[in-house]
Amino acid sequence: xxxxxxxxxxxxxxxxxxxxxxxxxxxxxxxxxxxxxxxxxxxxxxxxxxxxxxxxxxxxxxxxxxxxxxxxxxxxxxxxxxxxxxxxxxxxxxxxxxxxxxxxxxxxxxxxxxxxxxxxxxxxxxxxxxxxxxxxxxxxxxxxxxxxxxxxxxxxxxxxxxxxxxxxxxxxxxxxxxxxxxxxxxxxxxxxxxxxxxxxxxxxxxxxxxxxxxxxxxxxxxxxxxxxxxxxxxxxxxxxxxxxxxxxxxxxxxxxxxxxxxxxxxxxxxxxxxxxxxxxxxxxxxxxxxxxxxxxxxxxxxxxxxxxxxxxxxxxxxxxxxxxxxxxxxxxxxxxxxxxxxxxxxxxxxxxxxxxxxxxxxxxxxxxxxxxxxxxxxxxxxxxxxxxxxxxxxxxxxxxxxxxxxxxxxxxxxxxxxxxxxxxxxxxxxxxxxxxxxxxxxxxxxxxxxxxxxxxxxxxxxxx
Amino acid sequence: xxxxxxxxxxxxxxxxxxxxxxxxxxxxxxxxxxxxxxxxxxxxxxxxxxxxxxxxxxxxxxxxxxxxxxxxxxxxxxxxxxxxxxxxxxxxxxxxxxxxxxxxxxxxxxxxxxxxxxxxxxxxxxxxxxxxxxxxxxxxxxxxxxxxxxxxxxxxxxxxxxxxxxxxxxxxxxxxxxxxxxxxxxxxxxxxxxxxxxxxxxxxxxxxxxxxxxxxxxxxxxxxxxxxxxxxxxxxxxxxxxxxxxxxxxxxxxxxxxxxxxxxxxxxxxxxxxxxxxxxxxxxxxxxxxxxxxxxxxxxxxxxxxxxxxxxxxxxxxxxxxxxxxxxxxxxxxxxxxxxxxxxxxxxxxxxxxxxxxxxxxxxxxxxxxxxxxxxxxxxxxxxxxxxxxxxxxxxxxxxxxxxxxxxxxxxxxxxxxxxxxxxxxxxxxxxxxxxxxxxxxxxxxxxxxxxxxxxxxxxxxxx
Numbered sequence: 035x036x037x038x039x040x041x042x043x044x045x046x047x048x049x050x051x052x053x054x055x056x057x058x059x060x061x062x063x064x065x066x067x068x069x070x071x072x073x074x075x076x077x078x079x080x081x082x083x084x085x086x087x088x089x090x091x092x093x094x095x096x097x098x099x100x101x102x103x104x105x106x107x108x109x110x111x112x113x114x115x116x117x118x119x120x121x122x123x124x125x126x127x128x129x130x131x132x133x134x135x136x137x138x139x140x141x142x143x144x145x146x147x148x149x150x151x152x153x154x155x156x157x158x159x160x161x162x163x164x165x166x167x168x169x170x171x172x173x174x175x176x177x178x179x180x181x182x183x184x185x186x187x188x189x190x191x192x193x194x195x196x197x198x199x200x201x202x203x204x205x206x207x208x209x210x211x212x213x214x215x216x217x218x219x220x221x222x223x224x225x226x227x228x229x230x231x232x233x234x235x236x237x238x239x240x241x242x243x244x245x246x247x248x249x250x251x252x253x254x255x256x257x258x259x260x261x262x263x264x265x266x267x268x269x270x271x272x273x274x275x276x277x278x279x280x281x282x283x284x285x286x287x288x289x290x291x292x293x294x295x296x297x298x299x300x301x302x303x304x305x306x307x308x309x310x311x312x313x314x315x316x317x318x319x320x321x322x323x324x325x326x327x328x329x330x331x332x333x334x335x336x337x338x339x340x341x342x343x344x345x346x347x348x349x350x351x352x353x354x355x356x357x358x359x360x361x362x363x364x365x366x367x368x369x370x371x372x373x374x375x376x377x378x379x380x381x382x383x384x385x386x387x388x389x390x391x392x393x394x395x396x397x398x399x400x401x402x403x404x405x406x407x408x409x410x411x412x413x414x415x416x417x418x419x420x421x422x423x424x425x426x427x428x429x430x431x432x433x434x435x436x437x438x439x440x441x442x443x444x445x446x447x448x449x450x451x452x453x454x455x456x457x458x459x460x461x462x463x464x465x466x467x468x469x470x471x472x473x474x475x476x477x478x479x480x481x482x483x484x485x486x487x488x489x490x491x492x493x494x495x496x497x498x
Numbered sequence: 499x500x501x502x503x504x505x506x507x508x509x510x511x512x513x514x515x516x517x518x519x520x521x522x523x524x525x526x527x528x529x530x531x532x533x534x535x536x537x538x539x540x541x542x543x544x545x546x547x548x549x550x551x552x553x554x555x556x557x558x559x560x561x562x563x564x565x566x567x568x569x570x571x572x573x574x575x576x577x578x579x580x581x582x583x584x585x586x587x588x589x590x591x592x593x594x595x596x597x598x599x600x601x602x603x604x605x606x607x608x609x610x611x612x613x614x615x616x617x618x619x620x621x622x623x624x625x626x627x628x629x630x631x632x633x634x635x636x637x638x639x640x641x642x643x644x645x646x647x648x649x650x651x652x653x654x655x656x657x658x659x660x661x662x663x664x665x666x667x668x669x670x671x672x673x674x675x676x677x678x679x680x681x682x683x684x685x686x687x688x689x690x691x692x693x694x695x696x697x698x699x700x701x702x703x704x705x706x707x708x709x710x711x712x713x714x715x716x717x718x719x720x721x722x723x724x725x726x727x728x729x730x731x732x733x734x735x736x737x738x739x740x741x742x743x744x745x746x747x748x749x750x751x752x753x754x755x756x757x758x759x760x761x762x763x764x765x766x767x768x769x770x771x772x773x774x775x776x777x778x779x780x781x782x783x784x785x786x787x788x789x790x791x792x793x794x795x796x797x798x799x800x801x802x803x804x805x806x807x808x809x810x811x812x813x814x815x816x817x818x819x820x821x822x823x824x825x826x827x828x829x830x831x832x833x834x835x836x837x838x839x840x841x842x843x844x845x846x847x848x849x850x851x852x853x854x855x856x857x858x859x860x861x862x863x864x865x866x867x868x869x870x871x872x873x874x875x876x877x878x879x880x881x882x883x884x885x886x887x888x889x890x891x892x893x894x895x896x897x898x899x900x901x902x903x904x905x906x907x908x909x910x911x912x913x914x915x916x917x918x919x920x921x922x923x924x925x926x927x928x929x930x931x932x933x934x935x936x937x938x939x940x941x942x943x944x945x946x947x948x949x950x951x952x953x954x955x956x957x958x959x960x961x962x
Contacts, residue, residue, distance in 0.1 A: 140846070140848065141743065142739050142743075142846075142847065142848040143846040143847055143848050143877075144742060144743075145846070165743075184688055185688040185692075186688075187686055187688075191686065195659075195663065196686055198686075198692070198695070199659065199663055208935070208939060212935040212938070213935060214932075214933065214935045214936040214939050215932060215933055215935075215936055216932075216936060217913075217932075218908075218911055218912055218913045218931065219845075219846045219911040219912065220844040220845055220846065220876075220877060220878075220907075220911070220912040220913040220916065221844065221846075221847070221876040221877050221878070222651055222655065222660055222662075222844055222876055222878065222913075222916055222917065223844060223913035223915065223916060224648055224649040224650075224651075224699050224913075224915045224916065224917050224918060224919040224920065225913050225914055225915050225919075225920055225924070225927070225928060225931055225932065226699075226920060226928050226932060226936075226937070226940055226958060226959075227696060227699070227700055227704070227940045227943055227944075227958070228649075228662070228692075228695045228696060228698060228699055228700075229936060229939060229940065231662070231692045231694075231695030231696070232691060232692060232695070232696055232943075234692060235688050235690075235691070235692055236691055236692075240691070251745065252742070252743055252744065252745035254745060255744075255745070275606050278608060278716070279605065279606075279608075279629075279716055280716065280719075281715065281716035281718060281719075281782075283747075318745075319789060319793075321785065321789055322786060322789070325783060325785055325786070329783075380684040380685065380686055380687060381683075381684055382604070382606075382607040382609070382683045382684065382685075383606065383607055383685070384604065384606040384607050412684075412685040412686055413607075413684060413685050414684075414685070414686065443684075444682075447682055447683040447684070448682055448683065448684040449681075449682045449684040449686075449687035449688075449689050450689055451687065451688045451689050452684065452686055452687060452688065453686065453688050454688060455688040455689075456688065456689055456690060460689070463689070464689060464690050467682065467689055468678075468679060468680075468681075468689065468690060469678065469679055471672070471676040471677060471678045471679075472678040472679055472680060472690075472693060473690070474676070475672060475678050475693060475947065476690050476691040476693065478946040478947055479691055479696075479943060479946055479947070480691075481946060482942040482943055482945060482946035483939065483942055483943070494690060494691070495690075
């Protein structure tokens with residue numbers, strides 16, 4: 035994309051004709067909102083926003099944009115964190131939120147088909163009475179389409195897998211305006227190239243996902259929660275490794291470091307120790323969750339945990355997990371008007387404690403406030419760098435710290451992003467992580483499926 | 499591929515120079531063996547076989563073949579079933595079995611890196627003393643590279659996932675002789691396009707896999723087995739649906755239909771009833787496997803099972819599962835000198851009983867011997883059509899029955915292959931299953947990564 039022509043009036047007319055004038059917006063507020071994510075990245079508004087109501091609408095929009103050689107940026111809830119929705123080269127934002135129908139749910143087959151604009155909590159509300167759930171929980175109330183685009187995962191991935199493990203098939207519109215179906219409702223298939231996984235995590239650069247068939251799970255008969263503090267970060271991580279080696283199927287296992295617990299206690303005064311702490315959740319039958327909790331409790335004690343608090347009571351469970359759920363809010367509250375720069379990396383768990391400790395040393399040397407927490411069962415961790423508004427110098431320091439963190443993760447045989455994706459914020463790390471040859475293969479795939487480079491240009495792949 | 503030139507003497511000289519003359523073979527026996535799989539498909543021998551010892555050797559072989567525009571067919575154990583290894587357009591078979599080193603195992607991180615020629619049982623023997631295992635079990639002692647190429651799965655997939663869920667990263671040689679690394683050792687990543695999954699199931703048509711990093715699991719503390727017969731196929735399948743809805747994490751749940759049990763009893767006289775039967779395995783702690791077995795036992799009884807035999811004793815467990823493990827042998831024994839045509843399809847489980855019953859009706863009407871069995875927890879089933887040697891008329895009947903079976907599976911929102919792959923035996927079904935548009939997208943990917951069409955030509959994608 036070397037052209038940055040303003041979107042042509044003829045295109046706007048074509049879009050209005052395609053989806054209806056009331057589903058097209060060029061207002062400043064709407065454009066700004068659609069060029070903005072929840073990160074520190076500068077907004078980059080599109081020239082127009084369209085709101086398709088069907089796959090056929092999406093086809094019409096893609097064809098109109100292709101005819102005018104105009105970029106197209108898919109948009110879900112705008113909750114991404116690496117500039118995924120920024121209209122770097124202008125163009126048209128395609129807001130998928132009107133496509134929010136849950137098309138079918140089968141409890142027998144444990145699957146559902148939804149439109150891309152359905153949100154996580156909307157789906158949860160629909161599924162709960164049926165005794166099933168969709169197990170991918172990235173925290174934000176993202177759209178399912180957005181979660182597919184970024185390859186989202188989260189706190190429950192350690193037990194149920196992330197987006198990659200829970201999507202059976204996609205319906206998507208290709209750059210030339212054709213509709214493809216990438217799979218079936220069969221639980222597994224060896225038929226042809228895996229276009230489903232090719233689209234997952236492709237961030238709208240290979241096609242516009244319009245529908246998804248998802249794998250569901252039965253709501254567990256029982257859930258319990260536990261919290262335990264450890265004398266050191268090493269002890270906490272070693273305990274997690276032991277839990278994994280014993281094959282204890284924890285549903286969630288989250289680490290908050292000392293700085294995170296300090297932020298939480300300052301904000302909410304829950305009475306937890308200021309120490310590296312694990313938050314756990316167990317799913318299963320009554321007997322299973324009791325057995326799992328007892329086994330983890332023993333391992334925690336062996337690893338020096340002073341106390342292991344656990345409960346099967348629902349409100350108590352929520353109270354125990356409150357600190358984890360509100361850690362971001364606690365980080366924000368550390369400084370009045372603060373904003374947060376969230377880092378995301380993932381390493382083999384044997385390298386996790388060392389990676390976090392070196393990162394902590396860098397942070398402390400730089401004198402930055404930055405709680406660290408993570409989906410420790412997967413080796414995935416986040417740093418919440420707390421910045422004062424307008425602190426450009428601090429932002430530069432944080433960017434350098436983030437660079438070091440990513441370099442360190444890659445050196446530890448890990449990845450620059452465990453779950454937030456590449457957007458344009460992390461495309462610069464891709465060659466360092468995967469090598470020139472693999473990135474060239476990705477470029478070949480992109481060129482094959484989007485030869486004009488109109489789908490979310492400037493994202494995922496670094497400029498050549 | 500419209501050219502079928504015999505492999506040039508110059509190429510053979512280049513190959514001998516690249517990997518050593520002793521690692522190159524043009525003998526008739528060797529060529530025939532490498533053009534033959536375990537299916538009913540006619541053998542198609544390559545012109546030569548090379549035995550690389552390293553990724554660098556593979557690069558040299560790929561480059562030599564590219565320079566001479568000669569097809570290249572990767573070969574593992576030769577245990578595939580849809581003509582994957584047939585040299586349809588001649589060329590060079592690249593036998594990966596010398597690349598059989600297990601490069602590293604980490605029990606802390608629950609992962610291992612192996613060369614593509616390592617076999618499943620070789621890996622199992624190496625991992626067992628470490629208290630871990632690789633959970634994909636397709637039955638055959640396939641190579642890991644072959645299992646990746648076909649996207650293999652099997653009896654344990656219902657609990658642990660198949661190849662797609664258990665490979666973290668691949669090393670592969672592209673058609674132009676470059677080495678790509680498709681992932682890291684991190685448990686998850688959202689960095690760039692998912693080349694790992696693009697290669698899994700691509701049957702050597704997009705690159706030659708040389709190394710894989712695999713996810714491991716801890717050996718369960720306890721295992722138990724159970725067998726239960728049902729009055730009808732519907733009752734057996736309904737019981738499996740109930741097991742799934744209760745979230746009971748069975749490690750294996752296999753269905754043998756009446757004809758399968760009849761074949762087994764004729765052969766081995768194990769004393770089982772001639773009725774639709776489920777074979778189950780449970781993994782977990784002692785308490786977990788007892789609880790799981792008790793829960794499934796209750797469900798089986800509710801669904802009309804006359805008796806539920808279960809055990810935690812190791813030799814008794816093996817005895818119980820004997821019928822399942824030897825079902826193929828029992829099928830072969832139904833006719834002296836028989837050969838078996840194995841069908842493979844996968845449907846949503848709510849459609850499984852109906853699909854099997856209609857298939858059974860067709861089979862009985864045609865008067866063919868054909869036990870049916872399946873990985874019922876995934877909705878995946880196989881028909882073992884028993885044919886007399888040289889019965890060409892019977893083979894034509896079976897092909898028509900197989901067509902009908904596949905049509906029916908696709909109509910039931912399922913797939914023409916749950917786990918055996920496409921090869922050239924099933925490429926004709928791909929458009930019916932996925933649609934012209936999706937197959938065109940696959941073609942675009944193939945053209946991007948193998949523009950000369952030299953990697954295993956004639957496989958996966960149907961002739962245009």
